[in-house]
Amino acid sequence: MIESNFNSLYPIIISIPHSGNEYSKNFLNSTQLNKNELKYSEDSYVDLLLRKAIKEKFSYVKANFPRSYVDVNRHPFEIDPLMISKKIPNFLYSRTNKTISGIGVIPRVSIYGNDIYNHLLSRKEIIKRLLSCYFPYHKRLKFLIKYLKMKYKKILILDFHSMPSTSTENNINIILGNNNNFSCDNIITSIVKYHFNIFKYSVNENNPYSGGYITKSFGQPDSGINVVQIELSRSLYMNEKTLKKNINNMDLLANRLNIIINNIYKDIISIN
Secondary structure, three states: OEEEEOOOOOOEEEEEOOOOOOOOHHHHHHOOOOHHHHHOOOOOOHHHHOHHHHHHOOEEEEEOOOOOOOOOOOOOOOOOHHHEOOOOOOOHHHHOHHHHOOOOOOOOEOOOOOEOOOOOEOHHHHHHHHHHHHHHHHHHHHHHHHHHHOOOOOEEEEEEEEEOHHHOHHHOOEEEEOOOOOOOOHHHHHHHHHHHHOOOOOEEEOOOOOOOHHHHHHOEHHHOEEEEEEEEEHHHOEOOOOOOEOHHHHHHHHHHHHHHHHHHHHHHHHOO
16 A cells, blocks of 8 residues: 655655555445546656656655545544544544545545545544555654664655645746744755756745645654655646646656755765
């Protein structure tokens, strides 16, 4: 359900939580929506854009299951009690904006706001998804952090996502989210931004995406654990309406991302 690799030679971890596209028959049979609608919730092809970087060098963790099944970029208790057939504990996180909107750890609605299910889920089903998908992702990420921190004073987690081009005004290409400067050292954020700027990408920081649960929960810059969420505009590499790849643009962006990540690595090494 998850894919990962550990390489102690580099103080960078690549996190790819929302590009999974392996839809089980059980999940598809349980939803009232068609697969095409569910796929619009994915960060389509982000894993392919990073394939060279994760194949050749860097530690990474990637979710193969779809975001509409389990969203690992949420708190594990962001569970909507109205989705479940039996009463559950009154978790503090069951009333967050994300949960109320239907996009908690087990999403209730699609990107279009349509109900994914026409029935309530059992507690057993919720627990199964958390145990088989959510916690293994976070456990692996914690493992990678722990062992890289044994070797390096400062490490960097690059948490990659994609965003609709309509998310921002003025056609911003990249948004870097560092929890409003609480999840990443300012110098390291500047390094990441600099290497995107070299390729003339327009970059915003923290607006409108400052980082999700992964950024906020793992980022501890005072302890040398830095996390930056990177949102890539989908218009850079795909047709947002049809979800079809633009092969030429995709190859260009993939090659540039590989160069950018390698150059970030060199700068991180220099300040370690």
